[in-house]
Amino acid sequence: KLVWELLFSPLRAFPGDVDRKHLAWHHKWGSAVRVGPNAISLNDPDLIKTLYGTKNPWRKSDMYRPNDVVVNGARIQNIFNTQDKKFHAKYARPIGGFWTLSKVLELEPLFDETIRLLVSRLNDGFAEKRAVCMMDNWLAYFAWDAAANVSFGRHYGFIEEGEDIGGIINESTAGLKYFSAISQIPWLDNWLDKNPWYRIGPRPLVNGFLYTVRILSEYQQQVASGAVKRKKQDLFIDNYNGLKEKYDFVDDQQVIYWLMLNVLAGGDSTAGAMRPIFYHLAKNRDKYEKLVRELDGAELSFPAQWKDCSKLPYLDACVREAFRVNPAVALMLEREVPAEGFTIPDGRFIPAGTKVGLNPAVVTRDSGVFGEYVEKYVPERWLQKEGESDVDFVTRLRRMQETTDLMFGAGSRVCMGKHLARLEMYKLVATLYSTFDVKLEDPRHEWTYCNAWFMYHSDMPMILTARENFS
Numbered sequence: 001k002l003v004w005e006l007l008f009s010p011l012r013a014f015p016g017d018v019d020r021k022h023l024a025w026h027h028k029w030g031s032a033v034r035v036g037p038n039a040i041s042l043n044d045p046d047l048i049k050t051l052y053g054t055k056n057p058w059r060k061s062d063m064y065r066p067n068d069v070v071v072n073g074a075r076i077q078n079i080f081n082t083q084d085k086k087f088h089a090k091y092a093r094p095i096g097g098f099w100t101l102s103k104v105l106e107l108e109p110l111f112d113e114t115i116r117l118l119v120s121r122l123n124d125g126f127a128e129k130r131a132v133c134m135m136d137n138w139l140a141y142f143a144w145d146a147a148a149n150v151s152f153g154r155h156y157g158f159i160e161e162g163e164d165i166g167g168i169i170n171e172s173t174a175g176l177k178y179f180s181a182i183s184q185i186p187w188l189d190n191w192l193d194k195n196p197w198y199r200i201g202p203r204p205l206v207n208g209f210l211y212t213v214r215i216l217s218e219y220q221q222q223v224a225s226g227a228v229k230r231k232k233q234d235l236f237i238d239n240y241n242g243l244k245e246k247y248d249f250v251d252d253q254q255v256i257y258w259l260m261l262n263v264l265a266g267g268d269s270t271a272g273a274m275r276p277i278f279y280h281l282a283k284n285r286d287k288y289e290k291l292v293r294e295l296d297g298a299e300l301s302f303p304a305q306w307k308d309c310s311k312l313p314y315l316d317a318c319v320r321e322a323f324r325v326n327p328a329v330a331l332m333l334e335r336e337v338p339a340e341g342f343t344i345p346d347g348r349f350i351p352a353g354t355k356v357g358l359n360p361a362v363v364t365r366d367s368g369v370f371g372e373y374v375e376k377y378v379p380e381r382w383l384q385k386e387g388e389s390d391v392d393f394v395t396r397l398r399r400m401q402e403t404t405d406l407m408f409g410a411g412s413r414v415c416m417g418k419h420l421a422r423l424e425m426y427k428l429v430a431t432l433y434s435t436f437d438v439k440l441e442d443p444r445h446e447w448t449y450c451n452a453w454f455m456y457h458s459d460m461p462m463i464l465t466a467r468e469n470f471s
């Protein structure tokens with residue numbers, strides 16, 4: 001433990017608010033800031049398409065390497081962290097089709113199950129008892145259980161139990177704290193987590209791996225014994241299992257590697273994206289009331305269905321504005337400058353091999369794209385202004401959307417779970433605000449946060465009151 005603390009101490013240079021530091025440095029030094037021996041942070045949203053393209057995408061930097069997991073002494077890379085284009089194409093292509101919007105919409109009834117369960121637990125445990133609800137935790141329970149339900153057809157049980165059973169969420173968070181800090185000094189990982197003698201550091205990727213192995217083997221036993229209760233929809237576990245017949249290289253091990261991404265990428269990410277929505281709406285009661293009026297007017301079903309809630313302009317504005325003010329990923333998404341080098345818009349040349357990137361938390365403060373008061377939560381900026389032509393509005397909106405969406409990455413390495421996460425979040429927000437009045441226990445209360453690749457906002461004590469139309 002002592003050795004760990006000692007070795008970990010260099011990471012204190014990354015105290016968990018690196019996004020604010022990046023912003024401050026850009027204010028002071030301009031459009032390109034050297035943030036490491038061979039790393040430059042850029043702040044121009046127009047560069048998103050250059051750095052994160054679809055054709056000839058720039059290679060991911062080695063910041064992602066510490067995310068490898070060591071199994072039986074071998075380093076295993078994954079779709080998210082690989083630097084190798086061929087590896088990515090080979091392993092991402094077979095599953096890409098399961099992640100389109102139309103495909104994840106088939107999973108909507110499974111999200112409805114999880115939402116119903118959450119609403120009933122929030123009602124019994126908090127609204128009826130007038131007890132304080134730590135919304136930051138409950139959003140994590142929801143995001144993790146929702147990801148498990150669409151992946152394996154069962155919840156982990158966090159919502160049911162109202163706690164982080166087995167410390168799975170905590171372990172994952174510890175892993176991301178390690179990853180985010182060490183990703184800034186990737187070579188140090190070889191001496192900590194990946195050293196061959198005695199690994200030092202948290203083990204969550206390994207735990208996520210073992211958890212997935214267990215679920216898959218239980219599932220296969222159930223299928224073999226005929227005991228598996230089939231859901232109407234194909235789950236990710238079914239879809240991935242089915243690929244064994246289609247591709248030589250797909251075996252149980254590969255199915256596990258794919259499913260592991262659902263386990264590890266689906267929970268804290270979505271929880272981190274939802275917390276700002278609830279926080280800012282609690283802090284801005286006028287916006288909150290406007291949203292509830294829109295939701296009531298839409299006469300949504302319970303739980304709200306995507307076809308209805310995805311078209312509500314003010315809901316969309318409230319959600320996107322929360323993503324803008326507090327993007328769920330707020331580290332620089334690093335890429336390597338390609339062989340020909342790169343000249344940035346102000347004429348300076350960056351040589352090949354330099355790590356460059358844009359931080360979602362930096363580009364979302366760009367007043368050229370977002371207008372005034374970029375520090376403030378103003379959903380109205382996402383609506384058409386008086387006198388603004390349709391064409392101007394659509395152009396402005398698209399630019400704001402593309403810039404804010406950088407929290408999902410972009411181009412060939414964009415987040416695979418983007419549609420799934422959006423579906424889940426819009427449904428939950430529309431349903432919860434139609435069902436409960438949601439307030440901070442004390443409206444002056446401020447949350448705290450830690451940036452560990454995903455944003456971890458915590459300390460959100462809230463009061464829920466069932467609304468009249470609660471059914």
Ligand code: HEM
Nearest residue numbers: 079080262265266269270273328407408409415416417421
């Ligand atoms: C709001 C929620 C989410 C956010 C903010 C988010 C963010 C991200 C980001 C920033 C990346 C990497 C981009 C880069 O390094 O350039 C990524 C990749 C990925 N995400 Fe998400 N994610 C979210 C939800 C999910 C969910 C729910 C899943 C799956 C269940 C998922 C699965 C993945 C996968 C598989 C990749 C790797 C894609 C590739 O490289 O081809 N994500 N995500």
